[in-house]
Amino acid sequence: MSINATPTGADVTAEETTRSTGRHATVPTQRAGRRKPPLSENRKAERKLGWLLCAPAALVMVAVTAYPIIYSVWLSLQRFDLRFPDEREFIGLENYVTVLSNEFWWTAFGVTMLITVVTVAVELVLGMGLAVIMHRTLVGRGIVRTAALIPYGIVTVVAAFSWRYAWTPGTGYLANLFSEGAPLTERASSLAIIMLAEIWKTTPFMALLLMAGLALVPEDLLKAASTDGATAWQRFTKVMLPVMKPAILVALLFRTLDAFRVFDNIFVLTAGGNETSSVSMLAYNNLIRGLNLGIGSTMSVLIFVTVAIIAFVFVKLFGTAAPGSDDGERR
Amino acid sequence: MADIVLDKVSKKFPDGTVAVQDVDLEIADGEFVILVGPSGCGKSTTLNMIAGLEDISSGELRIGGQRVNDKAPRDRDIAMVFQSYALYPNMTVRENMAFPLRLAKLDKETINQKVDEAAKVLELTSLLDRRPANLSGGQRQRVAMGRAIVRQPKAFLMDEPLSNLDAKLRVQMRTVVSRLQKQLGTTTVYVTHDQTEAMTLGDRVVIMRGGAVQQVGPPQELYDHPRNLFVAGFIGSPSMNFLHAAVQDGGLRTGLGDVPLGDRVRRELEAADAPRELILGIRPEHFEDAELVDDDTRRRGLEFEAPVEIVESMGSDKYVYFTVEGERASAAELEELAADAGASDFSGAGSNLVTRLSAESPVAEGQSRRVWFNLEKIHLFDPTNGRNLTLHEGRAAGALAD
Numbered sequence: 001m002s003i004n005a006t007p008t009g010a011d012v013t014a015e016e017t018t019r020s021t022g023r024h025a026t027v028p029t030q031r032a033g034r035r036k037p038p039l040s041e042n043r044k045a046e047r048k049l050g051w052l053l054c055a056p057a058a059l060v061m062v063a064v065t066a067y068p069i070i071y072s073v074w075l076s077l078q079r080f081d082l083r084f085p086d087e088r089e090f091i092g093l094e095n096y097v098t099v100l101s102n103e104f105w106w107t108a109f110g111v112t113m114l115i116t117v118v119t120v121a122v123e124l125v126l127g128m129g130l131a132v133i134m135h136r137t138l139v140g141r142g143i144v145r146t147a148a149l150i151p152y153g154i155v156t157v158v159a160a161f162s163w164r165y166a167w168t169p170g171t172g173y174l175a176n177l178f179s180e181g182a183p184l185t186e187r188a189s190s191l192a193i194i195m196l197a198e199i200w201k202t203t204p205f206m207a208l209l210l211m212a213g214l215a216l217v218p219e220d221l222l223k224a225a226s227t228d229g230a231t232a233w234q235r236f237t238k239v240m241l242p243v244m245k246p247a248i249l250v251a252l253l254f255r256t257l258d259a260f261r262v263f264d265n266i267f268v269l270t271a272g273g274n275e276t277s278s279v280s281m282l283a284y285n286n287l288i289r290g291l292n293l294g295i296g297s298t299m300s301v302l303i304f305v306t307v308a309i310i311a312f313v314f315v316k317l318f319g320t321a322a323p324g325s326d327d328g329e330r331r
Numbered sequence: 332m333a334d335i336v337l338d339k340v341s342k343k344f345p346d347g348t349v350a351v352q353d354v355d356l357e358i359a360d361g362e363f364v365i366l367v368g369p370s371g372c373g374k375s376t377t378l379n380m381i382a383g384l385e386d387i388s389s390g391e392l393r394i395g396g397q398r399v400n401d402k403a404p405r406d407r408d409i410a411m412v413f414q415s416y417a418l419y420p421n422m423t424v425r426e427n428m429a430f431p432l433r434l435a436k437l438d439k440e441t442i443n444q445k446v447d448e449a450a451k452v453l454e455l456t457s458l459l460d461r462r463p464a465n466l467s468g469g470q471r472q473r474v475a476m477g478r479a480i481v482r483q484p485k486a487f488l489m490d491e492p493l494s495n496l497d498a499k500l501r502v503q504m505r506t507v508v509s510r511l512q513k514q515l516g517t518t519t520v521y522v523t524h525d526q527t528e529a530m531t532l533g534d535r536v537v538i539m540r541g542g543a544v545q546q547v548g549p550p551q552e553l554y555d556h557p558r559n560l561f562v563a564g565f566i567g568s569p570s571m572n573f574l575h576a577a578v579q580d581g582g583l584r585t586g587l588g589d590v591p592l593g594d595r596v597r598r599e600l601e602a603a604d605a606p607r608e609l610i611l612g613i614r615p616e617h618f619e620d621a622e623l624v625d626d627d628t629r630r631r632g633l634e635f636e637a638p639v640e641i642v643e644s645m646g647s648d649k650y651v652y653f654t655v656e657g658e659r660a661s662a663a664e665l666e667e668l669a670a671d672a673g674a675s676d677f678s679g680a681g682s683n684l685v686t687r688l689s690a691e692s693p694v695a696e697g698q699s700r701r702v703w704f705n706l707e708k709i710h711l712f713d714p715t716n717g718r719n720l721t722l723h724e725g726r727a728a729g730a731l732a733d
Contacts, residue, residue, distance in 0.1 A: 223384050224417035227488075228431040228478070229405040238430075242421035 069304065075297035082291035095298040104282065105299070111191065112278040116259040119198045123255060124248070126199070127206030134207065135214045152204035160268035163197045167269075187274040194276065197265045202258070206251055213247025214240070253314040257307055279303050333395030333485040334360045335381060335518060340390035342376050342542075350376040352542040353390070361516045363509075365533035367523055368565070369671035373542035374522045375490055381520060382488050383407050395485055405434075410479035414491040416471045418463040424450075424474050425459040431482045449481045452511070469500045476511065486518040493528065505531060524671075526566050530554070538562050540667070556727045560717035561664040563612050563710055569650065569685045573665060575658040576611040576711070583711075583730070585611055586657030586682055587635045587704065593731040596711065599720055609720070610660045612710040615650065618686035620694060621701035631731075632705045637684070639700050644690070651694055653684040653702070662714040706730050 039047075076095055080088045099105050130148055137144045151159065166174040169182045183189035217240050225235045241248070263280040266272060272281045283303060287296025335358040342351040351373040358364050366374040379385040381392060383404035392400055399407050410431070418427050425446055432442045450456045453473045463471055472492060479487055492508070493501045509532055512519050523529055529536045530550040538545040538553065538561070546558045550566075557563035563571050576583040576590070581597055583590040590611070592600070599605060621634050635655075643650040659682050686702060694700050707729035711720045721727050 218415060218417065220413045220415045220417035221419065223382075223404075224411065224413060224478075225419075225430075226384070226404040227382055227407075227409060227411040228482075229434040231405065234434065239419060242419070245421070 072297040072300050075293050076301045078294050080292075080294040080297075082293060091294075095294050096302075099295060099298050099302065104277075105279070107275050108277045108279045108282040111276060112260060112262065112280075114191070115195055115198065115262055115278065116256060119195050119202070119259050120252060120255050122195075122199050123203045123206045124252065126203045127210050127251070130203060130207035131210035131214055134211055148207060149204045151201050152208075154201070156201060156264040157268055159201055160197055160265045163193065163200075163265075164269050167193055184270055185274065187276060190270045190274055190276045194262075194265050194269055197269065198259065198262060201265075202255065206255055209251035209254065210244070210247060213244040213251070216247060217243045249314060249318050253311065256310055256314070260307055260310065261303070279306075333518060334358060334362075335486060335520065336391075336393040337377075337381070338391040338393070340377070340380060340392055341388050342373070342380060342385060343388040350542050351380070354539075354544055356537060356544070356547065358518060358520065361518055363512050363519045363521065363532065363534045365521045365523060365529040365536045366539060367526060367529035367536055368539035368545075369667065370524060371541075372539040374524075374539050376542075377539070378488050378490055378520060378522045381486075382409055382411050408485045409488055410482055410484040410486075411488040411490065412475045412479050412492045414494050416463075416475040416495075418471055418474055418478075420463055423460050423462055424455060424466070424477075427463065427474055428455075428477045428481050431478065435482070445481050446477075449477045452480070452514075453477045453507075468496055469504065472496060472504060473507075476508070480511070480515065480517075483515075484517070486520065487512070489519065489521040491523055492521075494523070494525070501528075508532065527568060530566065536566075538565060540664075556722060556725060557710065557719055558722060559664070559719055560610060560612070560662055560712040560714075561668070563712070563719065564665060564668040567614060569615050569687075570668070571612045571614050571710070572682075572684050572686075573660040573712075574611045574613075574655070574682055574684075575660045576609045578605075578607050578609060583609065583611065586655035588633055590633065590706065590709070590730055593729075594733045595723065595728065596721060596730060596732065606713050606715060608714060610662060610665075610712040610714050612712060613704060613708060615685045615687040617705040617708040618684075618688060619703050619705075620688045620692035621703040623689055623692060624703045628705075629703060631707055632703050634701055634703045636699055636701045639694055639696055639698050640683075642694055642696050646690065648690050649688050649692060649694065651686045651688050651692075651700070651702075653686065653700075655682050655684050657682060660714070662712070662717060664717045 077090060077092060078088060079091045079094070134141075134145050134148060164184065166172040167179075167183050169175045169179075175183060179189070183193060221239055221243065222235055225239045230238060261280050262278045263284070266276060266278055266281050267284075270276045272278075272285065277285070279299065280303065283296055283299035286292050286299060290296070335356075337354050337356040337358075340351065340354045341349065343349050354373075354377060356364075366377060368374050376385055380387050381394075383399070383402060383406075387400050391398055394407060394409070419430065422430065428446045428449060429442050432445060437445075446459075447456070450459055453476060455470070455473055455477055458466065458470060458474075463474065466474065472495075475492065489508075493504050496504060505528060508521075521528075521532060523532075529538075533550060535547060536550050536553055537547045540561050546553055546562045548556075553562060553566050557566065560573075564573065574585050574587065576585045578600055579589075582592055619628075621629075624632075637653040637655050639651055640654050641652040643652075686704075688694060688702070708727075709721065709730040710727055711730065712718065713720055719727065721729060721732070723732065
């Protein structure tokens with residue numbers, strides 16, 4: 001915790017308060033030649049209590065996140081294949097060179113990106129429609145909302161299996177209706193089915209997030225727009241969407257991060273066959289099935305970095321308010 | 332610019348509640364009309380129906396002679412100012428004000444010119460590039476007004492536009508609104524729950540209660556000649572004093588003494604179904620310190636003596652509170668008014684009397700004081716239906732009228 005170097009004791013309290021609520025809570029502590037202002041007993045006790053209250057959560061977080069992350073970074077810097085345990089050695093960034101120059105990785109990366117972009121885009125549009133419907137419905141509101149949220153309540157793997165059966169030639173009703181061959185044995189149709197399953201499953205989540213955003217649009221604003229001469233569509237695009245922008249960005253961020261880690265649907269529907277693997281599938285295949293801890297960990301770290309970049313882009317470039325932070329953007 | 336006519340307009344919600352009932356109102360071109368009443372009286376619903384934001388259940392609404400019941404708000408050519416200002420947070424002040432013009436597909440030059448003009452009138456020129464979040468309450472209010480006036484609509488509708496401002500600013504903005512309306516001469520319907528605003532702003536005031544119009548008229552007329560107990564109690568600050576009065580031997584027995592009655596009131600009270608108990612209403616300014624009243628005036632009123640409870644010196648005059656013996660006046664209207672003022676659960680023993688005496692009066696707290704009151708300014712109300720019995724052809728005549 002920083003202690004601000006203020007010459008007089010009188011300013012300390014006010015200064016301290018702004019510091020502790022402000023962003024720059026870790027400003028350089030001591031400048032040469034200046035004395036630390038003494039903390040009052042009261043503030044000391046308060047500070048101690050603050051640390052004590054944070055400690056359990058911080059400890060759990062370190063145990064379940066920080067350790068695995070650091071460990072997999074450590075693993076990614078080694079040649080470590082459980083099939084040849086004797087050849088374990090530190091090789092620096094060689095694993096990264098191997099993965100990043102491998103076409104399987106880039107194919108999987110492309111597939112993942114495609115799935116992410118397409119599903120999130122479609123989910124945004126459908127989710128917005130669903131959110132507006134749920135927001136506006138007056139009759140049977142509960143039923144409409146429940147019905148819309150059912151897909152999100154079903155376990156992904158279970159849903160994925162039912163999609164697989166539905167698209168299995170001969171027994172599946174969708175396969176019988178829409179296709180002659182076996183759609184899950186071809187790349188394009190497999191990808192389409194994976195995306196369909198993803199969209200079906202997570203659109204309700206998107207709708208839920210967007211509905212929270214819709215509730216932020218004051219009724220008066222829409223009334224004002226309609227007396228100002230706006231049509232329903234103009235009210236939506238010129239008033240509702242801009243006001244909802246923070247909520248939309250948060251929803252997009254959540255869904256993009258989620259979609260990039262797509263695994264279960266692919267695992268069940270195609271098991272990664274016909275070049276439909278996502279990066280998560282690939283990492284799983286190398287790490288768990290192939291027992292190559294070095295390469296697998298490298299992929300995990302790369303996924304982690306990509307996800308971090310996505311989050312960074314959303315927060316810094318698009319100005320998404322990071323969940324939990326409130327800087328007055330949402331007015 | 333246009334006149335607005337409400338012809339038996341009603342609003343019934345799906346759950347059966349009637350928010351507005353058979354409102355008849357003719358608002359002339361350029362007139363400034365105030366809808367006033369306690370919360371839940373239907374004034375905002377009425378305004379929303381004029382704006383087109385609420386459907387009209389029955390009756391007809393005409394703007395500029397044209398039936399607009401089924402027209403969307405955007406086709407009615409009206410501008411509305413909201414209590415919350417409803418400024419678009421993502422747009423600058425300039426964009427906010429230009430929004431209706433942009434929607435009307437005016438060319439850029441005209442838009443800029445009109446916005447600049449309106450900004451000048453409302454002294455917003457230096458704020459044009461700011462966003463609403465960086466404005467003070469008063470500035471936001473002015474932007475909301477600016478957005479309404481740029482378009483030169485047929486009518487302005489204002490829904491408690493000053494209620495979110497602090498007291499001082501509200502008084503200041505009141506004159507701004509008034510001046511602006513006179514300057515532009517645009518028909519204006521203004522909703523407020525504040526009777527002071529209603530009295531000071533409007534050409535005519537419409538008092539509503541429970542979805543029905545109680546009385547329509549110029550502010551002074553409502554003040555001097557209230558048609559019923561509700562109007563009498565709602566208009567005026569401090570409000571009219573109400574006392575219980577029993578009809579006895581051709582006169583009234585009240586906490587202020589026995590009040591003689593003129594022929595006209597007596598005749599009315601002799602009718603078979605006339606009430607035996609009345610409510611006597613008298614405004615604070617119709618009292619005076621008995622010492623300061625000359626003989627000529629003294630004859631027109633009565634005197635009584637009561638202990639002084641509180642003296643509030645306002646500089647120009649003194650508000651003096653007395654407690655008088657006797658029964659408290661009770662009627663549904665009075666309870667409603669008390670509830671609206673938030674004082675329904677607050678009542679002392681006996682009746683409280685607020686008087687407004689001359690500043691010269693040497694009245695002091697704790698003493699007993701002789702006070703004179705004007706019998707010609709007394710109102711008598713029927714407690715069962717609130718009707719003003721002293722009203723004769725729309726004019727209040729006092730207790731002594733022949």
